[in-house]
Amino acid sequence: MPRPTRHPRSPMAWISAVMLTSLLVLAVAAPLVWGTAADRPDPFAVLQGPSAAHPFGTDNLGRDVLARVLTATRPSLLPALAATVLGATGGVLLGAATAVVGPRARRLVAGLITLLLAFPALLVAMFLAVVFGAGAGGAVLALAVAGVPGFARLAQTLAAAVAGTDHLAAARVLGLRRHRLLWRHVLPNIAEPLLLAATTAAGTALVALSGLSFLGLGVQPPDYDWGQLLNQGLDRIYADPLPALAPGLAVLYAALTFQLLGEVLARRVAGRDPAPRTPASPPAPSGPAEEGLVLQVEDLSVELPTPDGTIRPVRGVSLALRPGEIVGLVGESGSGKSLTALAVADLLPERARVTRRTLRLLGADLATMTPKQRDRHLATALATVFQNPASALNPSLRISTQLTEAVRAHRGASRARAEAEAAEALRRVALPPALLRSRPHQLSGGQRQRVMIAAGLMVRPALVIADEPTTALDVTVQRQITRLLGDLRRDTATAILFISHDIALVGGFCDRVLVMYAGSVVESLPADRLADGTRHPYTRALVASVPDLTADRDRPLPTVEGAPPDPLATAPGCAFEPRCPRRRDHCAEQAPPLGDLDAVHRVACWYPVAAEVVVS
Known part of the structure; x- marks a missing residue:
């Protein structure tokens, strides 16, 4: 397989590398090349101005200023x-x-x-x-x-x-x-x-x-170094400014080199500048809107540039949610679930490139909006409950401030009105309004997660994206969170995209389930079919890996054999083929499309498991 093409370095990285290399070369070579000219006095060339023989003039002993500035690179850099x-x-x-x-x-x-x-x-x-x-x-x-x-x-x-x-x-x-x-x-x-x-x-x-x-x-x-040369040339700066400016320019050049180098290293460490970002063409308008959908996504893909090449963690994902519907997005870690949600909410990092055929929220085409219009539409029509509320909530602000920010910014509510709505939102998530005066570190994990849900309720969203909202919570709190989301769906007809790796939880809570593997949806089916109606071998393996109280305790729990594919080493066939017990030669040659089995069940597999087969 050919090695992935590396991205070219940014212009700033190249500039800093060239500048640093020039300083290192001068520090090593300048004393050998210009050392003699820098120290040789010439009584016949004292205090001369710039000329062909002396581009920056000479000093009070007739020594060449340019040679002295170049030679002073080493004694200026090493002590610093x-x-x-x-x-x-x-x-x-x-x-x-x-x-x-x-x-x-x-x-x-x-x-x-x-x-x-x-x-x-x-x-x-x-x-x-x-x-x-x-x-x-x-x-x-x-x-x-x-x-x-x-x-x-x-x-x-x-x-x-x-x-x-x-x-x-x-x-x-x-x-x-x-x-x-x-x-x-x-x-x-x-x-x-x-x-x-x-x-x-x-x-x-x-x-x-x-x-x-x-x-x-x-x-x-x-x-001598650049500072001393600057002092020596200062007396004649009005008559011949170049002898004084030359060491000053050298100091500026070297200082700028280190500053640029630090900026490049900082961007590299932060992962913000792996390559220059090529300007993208304006996205084409989405396809026709389907009536009655809160969210309509078709053929969504995400590309992320890395130092080793471009990866596509999300590939051709399509999904749709109707008012009051709970759709589960399930799969192993790294399958692209969270990135799909972030792409819908326009929260991906700047270097990410998103392509889609259709992306509509409440029937509005997000691609045709200006950034300001898109931000306002997303802020009022969509709420996101992140996996870790401890990091999603600002530790320095009180809960009241964080709950009221959105309604005051987007609906122009007064402080008193916003705080009254915040108190009501806390009551709806079974929290006392007294917590408005608290800060996040004073709350438990379950309370922080409820505060995140309350913050979403403040803008009365039509869609809630719950990204692993029950991770790291005990089973009692998990049940409280899922019951709260269910009540929210019942009372307000809010659509919920529920992301989880717990297929048992998804099966008992959601209406429909989308199973993702290696960035693609491999099966879409009603939640009540998860127990015995799954058709994709990967979904069957996930269901079989759920612990059962009736299982033989002397035998190890079943697992999905193998590991997910390397996102950089893409293959032409089915991504699950190396781990699939039903694989055949055709599976490694061509990826299967997501095809219809019936009106509500779709699967991406060339040889799906028979419906009546149950994997033990």
């Missing part, structure tokens, strides 16, 4: 990098130690960091440069010490998130010493943002070091 490494090392160790020391020591270290941050870093560097003595060594130490508080505070903040993790608690239980906790469990988990901070700090250190040399506190004659 050394100061950054020393400052980052000291600051990171100081800040990260707060995650492994005791409470008293943690408070003392945190207070020390806060105290050090009260002093401006540049003033501290200038003061320490005088204390340590003028020279490159003193300037490096001064900048390193001045940079410690900033890195310490960043490391302290990042380490605080690691301090409460289960893996660190488990390591403490094992009796690991503090230095092992620091090196093995804390630093590896905060290394990436610290590396990005160090990259941008290198540019700041370069500017600060040049400033100290300009003031006579850094590199001392006969050695």
Whole structure:
């Protein structure tokens, strides 16, 4: 199989790479190529302006300014990098130690960091440069010490998130010493943002070091760097500006290089810039609307670019929901269920590319709307209940604020009216209105999930997308959540798209079920047929894997053999073929379409299981 084509790097990545390479080449080669010209005085060419022989003129000893600027690359960069490494090392160790020391020591270290941050870093560097003595060594130490508080505070903040993790608690239980906790469990988990901070700090250190040399506190004659060259050319800036501008431009170029490099690395780490985004053509209008549908989706596909190639986690999905209908979307993890819902709600990341033949919500074609119109239509006609309400709710805002935002923004309700509606929404989900004054961390998992449902009720949506709303909840709370959604459907005729990997829960709660595998719908059937009427081998295997109280406890529970396919290694045939016990040669050659078995049952399989066969 051919290797996936890698996406080209972004223009900013190429620019930063070229600029960084040029600095490295100059740092190595400039002293060898221009070192002699930079140090050779010429009494007959003293203080000359720009010429063909000397593009940036000469200094007071007749030495070529351009050669000196190029040769000064190494003595300008190395001390700045050394100061950054020393400052980052000291600051990171100081800040990260707060995650492994005791409470008293943690408070003392945190207070020390806060105290050090009260002093401006540049003033501290200038003061320490005088204390340590003028020279490159003193300037490096001064900048390193001045940079410690900033890195310490960043490391302290990042380490605080690691301090409460289960893996660190488990390591403490094992009796690991503090230095092992620091090196093995804390630093590896905060290394990436610290590396990005160090990259941008290198540019700041370069500017600060040049400033100290300009003031006579850094590199001392006969050695020189860009800051000292800038000082030497300042006296003649009005007569011949180029000798003064040349080292200044060099400082600007190097500082900009580090800033661009940090920005590129940050985008890479965040996954926001794997490749330049090609402008997409405006989507074509959707197909004809079908009467009486809340949601109409036909041939929906999602493409995501990755460093190893483009993947299609959703392929040709079609679904429709009528008022008051509950449709279940079920499948293994990675089958594309959540991405399908996010595509419908227009919540996919910017780099994702969505194609469809039809996408209508309440009969309105989302493709023909402006972004502002689409956002308003989705905000008022659709509500999403996310899998993890702890992260979906803003921890810094009260529940009242989060419930009333949508109605105040889209319906112009007053604060008093919005709070009254929020109290009523909480009553409808069996929560007391007193919780409006609470914050998310003060609620249990089941209460937070009910608050998410209440937030959706505030805009009176026609469609609710419940993405794994009962995951990580005990069975009692699961039953409460499903009963609440059922009451919502009965009272308001709201359509519900219920996403889950629990096929038993879906079968008992939904009206219809769509089974997804590898990004495609492989079977669509009424929920009452799940027990003994499934026809696709994958659906049969999912149903058979549901624990049964009558099963033989001496035998292991049945599972779906094999693993889902690699999204990058696409094959022409049926995606389930490597795991299917009924596979034949034709299955590996061509993917089966989703065909009708009867008016309400569709299956994508060349050789579906007979209806009367029950897999034990």
